[in-house]
Amino acid sequence: MARHQIRLSGSGGQGMITAGIILAAGASVLEGKKAIQSQSYGPEARGGASKAEVIISDEEIYYPKVMAPDVLVALTQEAADKYSKDLVDGGILILDDLMVKTAPKGNWKVYMMPIIRTAAEKVGKAMVANVVTLGALNEICGFVKPETLEKAVLSRVPKGTEELNKNAINAGIELAKAAKAL
Amino acid sequence: MAKQVKFLQGNEAVCEGALYAGCRFYAGYPITPSTEVAEILAARLPKLGGRFIQMEDELAAMAATLGGSIAGKKSLTATSGPGMSLKMENLGYGYLTEIPCVIVNVMRGGPSTGLPTGPGQSDVMQARWGTHGDHPCIALTPSTVQEQLNETVRAFNLAEKYRMPVILLTDEIIGHMREAVEMPEPGDLTVIDRKRPTCDPKDYLPYKPEADGVAPMADFGSGYRYHITGLNHLPDGFPSNDGKLAQADEIRQQKKVDDHYDEIVVVDEMMCDDAEILIFAFGSTARSAKEAVQMARAEGIKVGLFRPLTIWPFPDKHLLKYKGKVKRVIVPEMNLGQTALEVERVLKGSPEVEGIFQIDSEPINPITILNKIKGGK
Numbered sequence: 001m002a003r004h005q006i007r008l009s010g011s012g013g014q015g016m017i018t019a020g021i022i023l024a025a026g027a028s029v030l031e032g033k034k035a036i037q038s039q040s041y042g043p044e045a046r047g048g049a050s051k052a053e054v055i056i057s058d059e060e061i062y063y064p065k066v067m068a069p070d071v072l073v074a075l076t077q078e079a080a081d082k083y084s085k086d087l088v089d090g091g092i093l094i095l096d097d098l099m100v101k102t103a104p105k106g107n108w109k110v111y112m113m114p115i116i117r118t119a120a121e122k123v124g125k126a127m128v129a130n131v132v133t134l135g136a137l138n139e140i141c142g143f144v145k146p147e148t149l150e151k152a153v154l155s156r157v158p159k160g161t162e163e164l165n166k167n168a169i170n171a172g173i174e175l176a177k178a179a180k181a182l
Numbered sequence: 183m184a185k186q187v188k189f190l191q192g193n194e195a196v197c198e199g200a201l202y203a204g205c206r207f208y209a210g211y212p213i214t215p216s217t218e219v220a221e222i223l224a225a226r227l228p229k230l231g232g233r234f235i236q237m238e239d240e241l242a243a244m245a246a247t248l249g250g251s252i253a254g255k256k257s258l259t260a261t262s263g264p265g266m267s268l269k270m271e272n273l274g275y276g277y278l279t280e281i282p283c284v285i286v287n288v289m290r291g292g293p294s295t296g297l298p299t300g301p302g303q304s305d306v307m308q309a310r311w312g313t314h315g316d317h318p319c320i321a322l323t324p325s326t327v328q329e330q331l332n333e334t335v336r337a338f339n340l341a342e343k344y345r346m347p348v349i350l351l352t353d354e355i356i357g358h359m360r361e362a363v364e365m366p367e368p369g370d371l372t373v374i375d376r377k378r379p380t381c382d383p384k385d386y387l388p389y390k391p392e393a394d395g396v397a398p399m400a401d402f403g404s405g406y407r408y409h410i411t412g413l414n415h416l417p418d419g420f421p422s423n424d425g426k427l428a429q430a431d432e433i434r435q436q437k438k439v440d441d442h443y444d445e446i447v448v449v450d451e452m453m454c455d456d457a458e459i460l461i462f463a464f465g466s467t468a469r470s471a472k473e474a475v476q477m478a479r480a481e482g483i484k485v486g487l488f489r490p491l492t493i494w495p496f497p498d499k500h501l502l503k504y505k506g507k508v509k510r511v512i513v514p515e516m517n518l519g520q521t522a523l524e525v526e527r528v529l530k531g532s533p534e535v536e537g538i539f540q541i542d543s544e545p546i547n548p549i550t551i552l553n554k555i556k557g558g559k
Contacts, residue, residue: 025189028362038359062472
């Protein structure tokens with residue numbers, strides 16, 4: 001497997017950093033790959049552009065930051081505009097159709113999906129939009145085995161929310177399948 | 183059995199290292215990007231019979247950290263540059279009174295409040311000379327989350343062994359990034375405890391060194407009554423204004439570190455044997471440098487990485503091997519050339535030191551280092 005550089009972005013509080021931790025922990029602890037998660041954020045506790053970065057590789061990773069992402073998830077217009085600039089040619093761009101009104105233009109495979117709406121309406125809690133994102137992202141990119149993702153998610157969520165989170169993963173997978181079929 | 187692997191944040195790994203080393207007291211005042219250390223230890227320490235206290239500010243936090251150690255508990259505090267500035271008075275007290283403890287500085291950007299959420303490496307000279315007066319100094323600079331754990335254990339060991347404060351000088355990148363860490367089992371890593379007196383309490387002299395230059399330290403409240411003062415003092419701990427004795431005592435303290443260079447200084451030398459170009463880098467910048475060295479080697483350029491895990495005392499002896507041997511030396515660092523000054527002092531122009539100095543609170547990109555390597559002088 002080549003080195004994957006993934007950027008998960010949105011607004012502070014949307015859970016993109018948690019999503020990055022879950023993905024990287026799954027890849028490294030559960031599948032033995034090399035993985036690093038890092039983040040950058042402003043002084044605000046909520047709001048403001050927030051991004052998590054994940055690198056997954058078979059080789060040792062030294063520089064922990066993403067130099068040129070091949071996958072970008074953006075759950076806000078600001079994040080889409082700001083972070084799509086260095087997405088590589090042929091890269092994958094995953095956008096939320098509620099928050100991102102104008103998809104940035106570039107030579108990318110773009111998936112415009114109702115991530116937040118699915119979390120709120122279908123799964124029943126807008127809060128799990130980050131887990132819906134993970135389900136969709138992993139279905140499209142295949143970073144880890146589906147069972148690894150489920151295990152990684154369940155090991156990081158509060159007790160009593162297991163079913164909710166499983167539903168969120170599956171809803172994400174369904175979204176991705178539908179988007180891929182287009 | 184395979185070791186347990188956990189996916190940890192750098193600051194979390196510091197806590198694991200501290201607890202492994204036997205730390206049972208933390209006093210601090212929260213500050214980004216170090217706060218997770220306090221947050222985690224506030225939850226963990228009480229369950230282990232330890233104590234956590236949030237003080238009113240960093241001055242008090244440093245004082246309490248010293249107090250915890252005097253009472254016999256391995257003690258930790260964590261902060262960032264602005265807090266480090268405030269700790270300096272009591273840190274100096276800790277040096278002169280020879281109180282073991284560990285201070286974590288998760289470096290962020292800028293002087294003063296600066297750039298709170300971004301990384302920096304501008305506290306190298308502060309670590310060495312931030313408090314007034316001549317004193318020995320040990321500061322460690324981890325580059326990985328695993329090293330955050332292991333070097334914290336080592337920091338405690340050095341503090342206990344040489345009876346002095348030790349600084350773990352890390353930065354926002356290493357403190358906040360997450361990677362897999364192999365958790366050490368009891369016995370995997372050495373854990374050193376301070377020497378305690380065995381003599382009759384009435385014969386105890388708290389500052390009468392043994393052959394290694396270190397005096398046994400009694401826990402306050404254990405029956406050994408003694409005096410501690412920030413004034414220069416005699417072996418019994420009481421003040422003395424005798425300059426000659428003060429000089430001899432401070433030289434003895436400095437020699438605790440100087441005479442044990444080989445035990446204290448650890449350097450990772452990667453691909454240095456045939457190197458014509460040497461990169462000197464520590465902490466998170468060493469990760470950028472490692473990436474750049476790999477890229478340059480792939481192009482057939484003979485470049486190596488000199489990565490100190492001990493920045494103070496400065497790794498003079500290790501570095502001197504390259505004096506006159508390598509054609510170029512490049513020092514990338516997230517400050518305006520603090521370590522480069524020391525590298526210049528050691529190499530004395532053979533060769534001249536080339537710097538990559540960056541204080542925009544962004545990590546130094548490996549490409550920037552690669553370009554410098556390929557660009558020539």
